[in-house]
Amino acid sequence: MRWLTLYSRSRQMPASFAATVIAAVGMWALGRGGGGSGAASASGSGPGDPQFAALALTAGVAAASVGLGGQDLALDRTAAIRWVPRRAAHVLLAAAVVAAVALAVRTLGDEMAGTEFIVRDSAGLMGLAALGAAACGGAYAWTLPVLWTAVGLFVPPPTNTPTRVAAWLLLPPGTPTATWTALTLTATGTAAYALAGPRGRHVA
Amino acid sequence: MTRAVSAADLAPTTYAWQIRATGLKVRVGGNRMAVDGLDLSLGTGVHGLLGPNGAGKTTLIRALATVVRPTAGSLELLGESAGGRGEHRALRRRIGYLPQEFGYYKRFTVREFVEYMAWLKEVPKADVPGAVQRAVERVGLADRADDRMKALSGGMVRRVGIAQAIVNDPAVLLLDEPTVGLDPAQRLRFRELLQELGRDTCVVVSTHLVEDVAAACTDVVLFAEGRLVFQGTPDELAAAGGPEHVGDSPLERGYSALLAGSGRERGSW
Secondary structure, three states: OHHHHHHHHHOOHHHHHHHHHHHHHHHHHHHHHHOOHHHHHHHOOOOOOHHHHHHHHHHHHHHHHHHHOOOOHHHHHOOOOOHHHHHHHHHHHHHHHHHHHHHHHHOOOOOOOOHHHHHHHHHHHHHHHHHHHHHHOHHHOOHHHHHHHHHHHHOOOOOOHHHHHHOHHHOOOOOHHHHHHHHHHHHHHHHHHHHHOOOOOOOO | OOOOOOHHHHOOOOOOOOEEEEEEEEEEOOOEEEEEEEEEEEOOEEEEEEOOOOOOHHHHHHHHOOOOOOOEEEEEEOOEEOOOOOOOHHHHHOEEEEOOOOOOOOOOEHHHHHHHHHHHOOOOHHHHHHHHHHHHHHOOOHHHOOOEHHHOOHHHHHHHHHHHHHOOOOOEEEEEOOOOOOOHHHHHHHHHHHHHHOOOOEEEEEOOOHHHHHHHOOEEEEEEOOEEEEEEOHHHHHHOOOOOOOOOOHHHHHHHHHHHHOOOOOOOO
């Protein structure tokens, strides 16, 4: 498993992990201070305020997305190893770690969000980051999840399917549109990144 | 101690040339053909790839390294077509590539970086430590092997780049401007290494320095505007130039004569 250590270090995973933990704890603290008992019940998602949980997961995914691009695209691309399953595993494991950190922080007390919510959002957001890496390169992979979260925070209360899709990551767990949006993003993002890899710059 | 011989070592060679390009075209960016209809066959030895800036040397090397796919024409490496999609994993195991500039994780030590590259090249697990040590020794960095990459000078980073390119004992070794940043003594050492490697490997070295070619190459490939202008020995290149051509050495005069003759020299530089 020596290669795994080298791979994770070269993809700066220790730093990403630390950033994910800090983001989760920070948002948990903010959510506890700001989102009081009244605000939490008003958004109607069961425990806690989904906005803080969604922001924490977005920050975690943005931190994790750094590792989707390698140190040198040409050297990575000319590698003999089988990239496709490794890239897919990278995306899915990153989503699992972001979710696990959020679930662990939740045990500090004051539930921010339910397990289903955390798992759904981490998977969907990480899929978006993978899509971002395949489309604009590892350094800009964070743009897609951050943009979608920003949009989600400002759409009016969702009443029809398009707005429900736009606000998928804030909807209560068990909303079919949100679950399907997350699943689609996870599947397409993972597949696109696994097959195409991070997008590179053109060198003359 | 018994020496393990793998089936790959014993398999008969089924190709005449390690690198064979026919009508090769490689598009860069939108619509510029950086390599524009190249016919080239290269076998064992050290091939110096010379040409003016923007001639397409880097693009050609990137195509040979399977970083970019050819737009048209055929490219065969070690007898295998390298043009199509696919992963070319067996082929990539046997190619070594030093890009003009390469990225690396700055906290890796030299040994860790070369080890990581050996893993990417699927060097058998048991051979990795030995192969890494050998590669690092060959570029004269054994005493710095456990220093972090960020503590190295530019010339040393270049040598680490050469070490990662040879760690898998490649059959085709592609070096893009390997001598940039090397001081004169290191350059001499590097030429010796090239000659050593060229005995059983097809080495392609792109360079701006005509004297590198004279000292270390068995074969010169002169390349301008995406096309082959000349291929021959360094002596033949020198013979192409006369006293009326620009240059301080016979090779430089040959270089300017051939480029002028091809009508491909443009601009005042």
